[in-house]
Amino acid sequence: MSLPPLLPPLRLTGALVLRDGEMQARSVALADGRITRGPLPEVDLSGYLILPGIIDLHGDGFERQIAPRPSAPFPLNSALAATDREAAAHGVTTAYLAQGWSWEGGHRSPDAAEALMVALAAYRPRALTDLRLQLRAETHLVEAETRLIAAVETHRIGYVVFNDHLEEGYRMSRAAPADFALWARKLCTTPQELLNRIEAARARTRAVPRHLCRLAEAFDARGVSYGSHDDPNGETREFYTMIGARIAEFPLGRAAAAAAHAMMNPVVMGAPNVVRGGSQSGNIAATTLIEQGLCDALVSDYHIPALPMAAFALVDRGLRDLPQAWAMISTAPAEILRLTDRGRIAPGLRADLAVVNAETRVIEATICGGRLSYLAGAAARRFLAQPETHRPGALRLAAE
Structure with missing residues (x-):
């Protein structure tokens, strides 16, 4: 084809x-x-x-195309084709697939990420949409530092965000064992093995700051755009700004978004959050940040159709006119990633x-x-x- x-x-x-x-x-x-x-x-x-055309800077809905059920994976080629067609049907012309690079293992492991990179390189010549990868790099996967830099260089990855979901996972193991077991099942492992991975990652905490600085230096040398995901507060955003990770994805509250705005860091929020009127995980509503001028762009997050829906929802709620709303899913994303030929x-x-x-x-x-x-x-x-x-x-x- x-x-x-x-x-x-x-x-x-x-x-x-x-x-x-x-x-x-x-x-x-x-x-x-x-x-x-x-x-x-x-x-x-x-x-x-x-x-x-819509530019989607972060979408992980493709994970459901790869594994509609945790125990029922499909070939990567067919998953990419399905994602490609879904994106095209909703006006998306550039899409960054948000792939995990995590100590969690399973579909978010370095092995899975590298397999997706290879599959996307093979599929790209026949892709209808300009499909690219964004890597979501867990901060405590220190031992894979050299491997991450090599993968970014080999596969020309242009966008990386730092995640730190370690303590959230540790708290879940204690306070919500049923949810923790479900998380383990999605990763095709046992709760005990997942807890072991968390404990091993926690033991590397002291090495994380220097690890992130080395990654930042490597990304700067290769022209990679990078940021952070789920900043919990302004202090975290300030740290990431200091090392050059200037894109703030999904800040959890106003303080983190306001800190990003004060430091001229673009803030990216989820379009499903706008459409549904709030965060599905209980964090700040995207429309609250938009009303306060603290959100620059919207992304599909877990649902591609939400992108155009969110733009029209902003119009209907009187928060933006159509040119302003559509810019949040086209012009602004292009500017954030310096895509000067589109948007x-x-x-x-x-x-x-x-x-x-x-x-x-x-x-x-x-x-x-x-x-x-x-x-x-x-x-x-x-x-x-x-x-x-x-x-x-x-x-x-x-x-x-």
Whole structure:
């Protein structure tokens, strides 16, 4: 299987287009995978919104594609294909799969991470979405430091976040044994073995600060963006800022988010938190931080469809207008990871577009790098209405 061909030169007309921070009644031209200018064959998209493709900086929903049940794993290739198609169907054009690198073992072990890196490298040439990896590196996995740096370099990993869930796990083993047993079962191990892993990791606590500084130095040398995940307080965020880990993912409370804001660190929160009106784990509501100007971008976390849903939820609740809300899932993520060729609709940038039915708010077409990665509904009829000579090969076959 190979990638679908690039769309022929086209001008998308009649839609409201998000350009320069506002919705504008104008056309979008694309050719050779890029936004361009010039008179071109037209596709009438009256009644639609054309928005920048969504950039998802952190999603671990793919874990369910790999193992729908803990004891029922599927091949990595089919899991990546399913994730790819789900992303495309919801307007995502760049997606970072958040893979664990943890003392926990199981599907979040270094072995599992490296297997996913190899599988993604093999799958990427036929991916509809620009799929990448984010590594979630547990801070106490000190003994795998050299291995982590080598994996980042070999597989060109561009984004790492530091996790420290050790004490949370230790407390769970004491206060909530049933939950701890469920966690162990998901990792395909026993509660006692998981506790042994926690104890071994706790014994390395004194080595952690120097370990993180060495990792930070290695990441800086390789141009890797890095941050931290689940900062519990401002002091933790300050520590990570000092070593260069400037991206604050899912701060647990206002103090950590405010500290990040004060130090000009971008704050990333989960789109499902916005859609559901709060955190599923009892932490601060994303909308509270958004209201206070303490959240810069939204990510899929565990549910890809939540990304466009969250943008429209912010609009409906009067917290952001559509250009501002959509920027939190497109322009802001691109800026956070210095992805200068995407996140906006402008000449010369990648043709990454989400075509949204203005009435139903359903994404009916996604264009990723100038290729149709998803097409459905009335938008499909609009594209098929082109003269036969201007249709991409796949659309010509569909019309015959």
